[in-house]
Amino acid sequence: MFSWLKKDDAEENTEKSDYVTIEPDFRDSDAREILDCIKEEYGLDYRRQEAVTLRKIERFAQKHGFDSFKALANAIKNSKSLETSLINSLTVGETYFYREIDQIKILAQKIYTNGYSRVLSAPCSSGEEVYSILLYLQTNHSIPPSLHITGIDINTEALSRAQKGCYSQRSVSQLPADIIDNHFIQKDREYCIKTALKRYTSFVYRNIFDPQFHLLGKFDAVLSRNMMIYFTDDEKRRAVSQLQSVLKPGGLLFLGHADISFVPEGFEKLHSKSTIYYRLKERK
Numbered sequence: 010m011f012s013w014l015k016k017d018d019a020e021e022n023t024e025k026s027d028y029v030t031i032e033p034d035f036r037d038s039d040a041r042e043i044l045d046c047i048k049e050e051y052g053l054d055y056r057r058q059e060a061v062t063l064r065k066i067e068r069f070a071q072k073h074g075f076d077s078f079k080a081l082a083n084a085i086k087n088s089k090s091l092e093t094s095l096i097n098s099l100t101v102g103e104t105y106f107y108r109e110i111d112q113i114k115i116l117a118q119k120i121y122t123n124g125y126s127r128v129l130s131a132p133c134s135s136g137e138e139v140y141s142i143l144l145y146l147q148t149n150h151s152i153p154p155s156l157h158i159t160g161i162d163i164n165t166e167a168l169s170r171a172q173k174g175c176y177s178q179r180s181v182s183q184l185p186a187d188i189i190d191n192h193f194i195q196k197d198r199e200y201c202i203k204t205a206l207k208r209y210t211s212f213v214y215r216n217i218f219d220p221q222f223h224l225l226g227k228f229d230a231v232l233s234r235n236m237m238i239y240f241t242d243d244e245k246r247r248a249v250s251q252l253q254s255v256l257k258p259g260g261l262l263f264l265g266h267a268d269i270s271f272v273p274e275g276f277e278k279l280h281s282k283s284t285i286y287y288r289l290k291e292r293k
């Protein structure tokens with residue numbers, strides 16, 4: 010890949026042609042600024058995957074016409090949409106229906122018997138987790154009319170897919186066949202969730218570290234599964250504190266089994282079958 014400068018704009022020009030080529034100059038040391046900003050703002054620490062991540066950022070930069078990490082970093086400072094596109098290309102939204110189903114079962118039971126009406130999926134990626142709760146409830150109990158599940162994420166492409174509700178065969182592969190038959194419409198090679206379930210959902214862009222995160226209001230239960238893998242321990246604690254700020258006293262927090270290795274302060278650890286979840290202690 011090359012970017013082109015008009016002859017007059019080039020500092021040195023020994024070519025006879027009207028244009029000179031500028032060789033791309035992606036020095037890993039110049040990417041530090043970008044990696045630091047991503048960690049600071051989104052908690053994502055790519056040090057363990059640095060080589061792979063830098064090549065992804067390089068490909069992104071070249072696709073958008075930049076010839077160095079420095080040029081990309083400068084452009085991002087003035088363009089939120091460029092930053093969002095970069096985050097879209099880096100964040101891994103790998104998810105599927107009925108992932109870690111034991112937690113979904115516990116939550117569905119609580120929704121049904123304790124009248125939980127506000128649930129947060131943070132992060133929701135492309136929405137499979139949100140719809141899994143509704144599908145499980147619909148199949149095994151019923152969906153309380155007052156229930157609303159909010160999904161948040163920083164990947165705008167994943168959020169669009171969640172709103173659309175259309176999925177690949179791989180994504181629905183854990184679902185029983187009768188659930189697919191009853192709740193999805195097959196379009197081409199995709200499985201699209203019927204609109205009846207969508208009315209219980211909303212999907213919004215939100216960074217978990219946003220200082221305004223608490224303005225989402227208070228929830229009976231929060232799922233935050235399989236996001237913290239790229240966070241350092243400090244960021245994990247910061248993330249849990251953000252989640253705590255949107256939980257009602259006595260509310261439940263469901264984390265992925267590999268997300269944290271400490272019991273979050275202010276929470277009680279609960280076990281059921283093979284799964285763990287946390288209850289926010291009520292203040293005395």
Ligand SMILES: C[S@@+](CC[C@H](N)C(=O)[O-])C[C@H]1O[C@@H](n2cnc3c(N)ncnc32)[C@H](O)[C@@H]1O
Pocket residue numbers: 050051052053100101102103104105108131132133134135138161162163164167215216217218233234235236265
């Ligand atoms: C593997 S998906 C998890 C989806 C679902 N919770 C699950 O367990 O299958 C991880 C998601 O975390 C999102 N994410 C990463 N950092 C985030 C942040 N700071 N705030 C909100 N979402 C974030 C990514 O965009 C990605 O969609």
